Amino acid sequence: MNENQPTREKLFSVSHRVDAAQRTRRNRHRGGILWLTGLSASGKSTLAVELELALFGMGCQVFMLDGDNVRHGLSADLGFSPADRAENIRRVGEVAALFAEAGTIVIAAFISPYRTDRDRIRARHPDYFHEIYLDAPIEVCERRDPKGLYRQARAGSLKEFTGVSAPYEPPFSPHLTIHTGAQTVDQSVKSLIDYVERRLRT
């Protein structure tokens, strides 16, 4: 699409781009989005970091997206209203799809509490999107409460906190569920690696 109007700018003869098959041959895995969804303190960031390290060690092209590298940059213009949260998740989904197109396994770690937001990404990028539900009972998450967020939410000083004063809508049919309340980190990472080996390795 040309920036001046919605047509593709082509000069001379434009060769085709590097395609997905070439990238897959090089990397020995397909690109894809591992979308980790779950309550605060369900283990998203921990597992994402450990999985990134493990996959990198296996020779994969891998990158992690989370609030840390998105909220200060791409979504710096967004706040925490419901509409802004939805827009944040939409953008992350689109960026993740660009990484997948580039052949990367992108690990997206976001609470992303609403089915409609996650399903929109799935609908737009069905070949890339893998929904991975980190299923931990809220009691476990609340007991962990590494930052005291649940405590603040119960006290009413944190508004619209997922699981306390705002809903979390679990996936109806996730590609993978990990019971992070019962499993250790190592067991959980192993489940994720097994999934990658089955679904993304070539």
Added chain:
Amino acid sequence: MNENQPTREKLFSVSHRVDAAQRTRRNRHRGGILWLTGLSASGKSTLAVELELALFGMGCQVFMLDGDNVRHGLSADLGFSPADRAENIRRVGEVAALFAEAGTIVIAAFISPYRTDRDRIRARHPDYFHEIYLDAPIEVCERRDPKGLYRQARAGSLKEFTGVSAPYEPPFSPHLTIHTGAQTVDQSVKSLIDYVERRLRT
């Protein structure tokens, strides 16, 4: 940053992420943004596609961003007003920086006519941003006019067309200038590859 409030969510002990040095060792090049700016028909898309193919062939991790893969997805909510164009370029800059952080050489091909938009990316990501000016006289671009856009702009049916009815602000001090009005595509691609070898290869 946690999605529920602006603090980092940490569970158990979170290991460090895969860092830039590890990615550079693996890829044998640093990540970076090759930002191609220039008039419509100055050769941005052509050079971006050819450069992507060439760098991929050399074993680099490389990906191209342009209107085609950004305007339909990440920036699908944006129109072509001045504010929306600026926001589009801002987002592209942030996404490009994420790719660079992932160790990729990202080629961004956008007219990006305003210095202030480009300088903002440079200021935010000085270690990644390489401004490459495709300098072709407007007479040459207008003679090429592969899509008849200049003709429409002159006739007044395309409003605010860069170089005709809207300004193009050339970079004051680009990292590299390519005279795409005088050089062949092959010569231009060679200049770009030489630049990558000097600046991003390790």
